[in-house]
Amino acid sequence: DIVPFGVVTLTFPPLAATAGAHLFERTPSTGIAASGGKVRVTTPKGTISAEKCLIAVNAYGGKLEPVSAAHIMPIGSFIGATVPLGSSSNVLPGGESVDDSRFVVRYFRRSKDGRLLFGGREVYAVNDPKDIHIHIRRQIAELYPALKDVEITHGWGGYVGITMPRKPFVREVMPNVISVGGYSGHGVMLSNFFGKLYAETVAGNRDRLKLIEDLKIPAFPGGRRFRAPLLFLALNWFALRDRI
Ligand SMILES: Cc1cc2nc3c(=O)[nH]c(=O)nc-3n(C[C@H](O)[C@H](O)[C@H](O)COP(=O)(O)OP(=O)(O)OC[C@H]3O[C@@H](n4cnc5c(N)ncnc54)[C@H](O)[C@@H]3O)c2cc1C
Known part of the structure; x- marks a missing residue:
C-alpha cells in the first residue's frame, strides 16, 4: 500500500478507490518510522504498514517529520x-x-x-x-x-x-519514505506533476524525480525552536521593503 497522505481531494478518492487504493480519510498520520524494509505510519485509529511512503502534506507537516519541517515553512x-x-x-x-x-x-x-x-x-x-x-x-x-x-x-x-530559495523540496527522508512539497506558491500544477513523478519512481524509473531531488534546498536556519520567529523577522523585512 502507498499511504495517500495528501492526495485525498473531492476528485481523487473515487478514481483512486476504483483503481484499488485503500483510503483512510479523517485519519491524520501522527508519526512515521522505517525499519527492516517496512514503513510504519501511526494514526489515532491504528498503524499502517507499507513498503513505500509518500509524505505530501506540504505546509501542514510541522509535527510529522523533522527533515521536511526544517525545509518547508x-x-x-x-x-x-x-x-x-x-x-x-x-x-x-x-x-x-x-x-x-x-x-x-x-x-x-x-x-x-x-x-x-x-x-x-x-x-x-x-x-x-x-x-x-x-x-x-x-x-x-x-x-x-x-x-x-x-x-x-x-x-x-x-x-x-x-522553501528558502522558493524552489520545491523533494527528498528521501528515511529509507523508502519520500517527502515532496515546498512549491512556494506554485503547487496547483507542481503537486500534481510531482505525483506523476512519484508514480514513475514507484514503477521503477526515478530519473525525473531525481532531477528535483538534486536541487540544493537548504534548511531554514534557527533549528526547531527559532526557525519560525527568524522567518517571521526576515520576511517582514522584505515586506517592509515593498512599501519603501
Ligand atoms: C489562498 C491560497 C492561494 C493559492 N494560490 C495558488 C495559485 O494561484 N497557484 C498555485 O499554484 N498555488 C496556489 N496556492 C498553493 C496551493 O494551494 C498548494 O501549493 C497546493 O495545494 C499544494 O498541494 P498539496 O497536495 O501538496 O498540498 P495540500 O493541498 O495542502 O494538501 C495537503 C493535504 O494533507 C493533509 N494533511 C495534513 N496533515 C496531515 C497528516 N498529518 N496526515 C494526513 N494528512 C494530512 C491535509 O488535510 C491536506 O488534504 C495557494 C494557496 C493558498 C492558501
Whole structure:
C-alpha cells in the first residue's frame, strides 16, 4: 500500500478507490518510522504498514517529520471577494489577470459575476485569519482608492509551503519514505506533476524525480525552536521593503 497522505481531494478518492487504493480519510498520520524494509505510519485509529511512503502534506507537516519541517515553512495566504462591482466599474475593464513584482505578491482579477477577487496578504506565522476582510480591503484601497469601503463578501485562505530559495523540496527522508512539497506558491500544477513523478519512481524509473531531488534546498536556519520567529523577522523585512 502507498499511504495517500495528501492526495485525498473531492476528485481523487473515487478514481483512486476504483483503481484499488485503500483510503483512510479523517485519519491524520501522527508519526512515521522505517525499519527492516517496512514503513510504519501511526494514526489515532491504528498503524499502517507499507513498503513505500509518500509524505505530501506540504505546509501542514510541522509535527510529522523533522527533515521536511526544517525545509518547508507554512505561510498563511488569503484571498477576498468583493460584491459584484457592476458593468460600469473601471476596475480591470478588459478582464485582465494581474500579479505584481512585490516580494509579498498581490494577484487579482474579476470573476464572471463582476466581483474583484484579490489575493495578497501573506502572514509569516500560523494564526487565526479572522481579519482577512480588513487586510484585503486595505490592500485593494491602495490600488483602487474608490473601493476603500467596498464590501468583502467572502474571504478564505490556507497555508502555502515555502522553501528558502522558493524552489520545491523533494527528498528521501528515511529509507523508502519520500517527502515532496515546498512549491512556494506554485503547487496547483507542481503537486500534481510531482505525483506523476512519484508514480514513475514507484514503477521503477526515478530519473525525473531525481532531477528535483538534486536541487540544493537548504534548511531554514534557527533549528526547531527559532526557525519560525527568524522567518517571521526576515520576511517582514522584505515586506517592509515593498512599501519603501
Ligand atoms: C489562498 C491560497 C492561494 C493559492 N494560490 C495558488 C495559485 O494561484 N497557484 C498555485 O499554484 N498555488 C496556489 N496556492 C498553493 C496551493 O494551494 C498548494 O501549493 C497546493 O495545494 C499544494 O498541494 P498539496 O497536495 O501538496 O498540498 P495540500 O493541498 O495542502 O494538501 C495537503 C493535504 O494533507 C493533509 N494533511 C495534513 N496533515 C496531515 C497528516 N498529518 N496526515 C494526513 N494528512 C494530512 C491535509 O488535510 C491536506 O488534504 C495557494 C494557496 C493558498 C492558501
